[in-house]
Amino acid sequence: MKKQERLRTSLSEEIEEMLNEQVMKEAKSSFNYLAMSAWCERRGFVNSAKFFEIQSDEERQHMKRIFNYISSVGGTAITPSVGKIQQEFESFRSVFEIGLDQEIEITRSISRIVDKCSELKDYTTANFLNWFLGEQVEEEAIARRCLEIFDIVDQQGLGFLMIDREIALVRDQAQPPADA
Numbered sequence: 772m773k774k775q776e777r778l779r780t781s782l783s784e785e786i787e788e789m790l791n792e793q794v795m796k797e798a799k800s801s802f803n804y805l806a807m808s809a810w811c812e813r814r815g816f817v818n819s820a821k822f823f824e825i826q827s828d829e830e831r832q833h834m835k836r837i838f839n840y841i842s843s844v845g846g847t848a849i850t851p852s853v854g855k856i857q858q859e860f861e862s863f864r865s866v867f868e869i870g871l872d873q874e875i876e877i878t879r880s881i882s883r884i885v886d887k888c889s890e891l892k893d894y895t896t897a898n899f900l901n902w903f904l905g906e907q908v909e910e911e912a913i914a915r916r917c918l919e920i921f922d923i924v925d926q927q928g929l930g931f932l933m934i935d936r937e938i939a940l941v942r943d944q945a946q947p948p949a950d951a
């Protein structure tokens with residue numbers, strides 16, 4: 772049965788597995804951002820809470836985009852299980868540091884799949900993943916800009932409120948990827 776299914780798709784098992792792993796990473800990323808949003812909300816950082824909620828929604832869209840791609844090329848898309856999600860964070864700044872680390876890891880992970888696509892001459896999937904590489908440039912830039920705000924503003928008392936206010940503007944100021 773499995774063998775027959777494989778014959779009906781040009782998607783290699785190796786790439787299919789990597790794509791399903793990416794589906795899981797995007798889903799986990801979405802839940803991580805949701806936990807960050809709730810953490811910020813509990814502390815009254817309402818703009819940051821909204822910021823992470825939007826990030827969470829975007830990651831869910833990414834997850835669905837890859838999930839649907841696997842199905843559309845005849846592969847087997849697997850609903851991911853994401854394990855335990857971190858709910859508590861050391862500090863306001865650490866939430867954003869974890870966000871940037873997460874984006875960097877996602878960029879590397881997608882690059883590894885593109886590498887494998889080149890090796891196996893799967894140009895269709897490589898082409899599909901190009902959009903994600905462009906998206907990651909924007910996502911990393913946004914996450915880095917957030918941390919810059921922490922570096923600029925005094926991190927105590929009113930400074931935290933100022934940081935939270937500035938976070939609300941970061942997404943509006945970001946340059947969208949060329950084909951967005």
Ligand code: FEO
Pocket residue numbers: 797800829830833874877907910
């Ligand atoms: Fe979908 Fe920002 O990684």
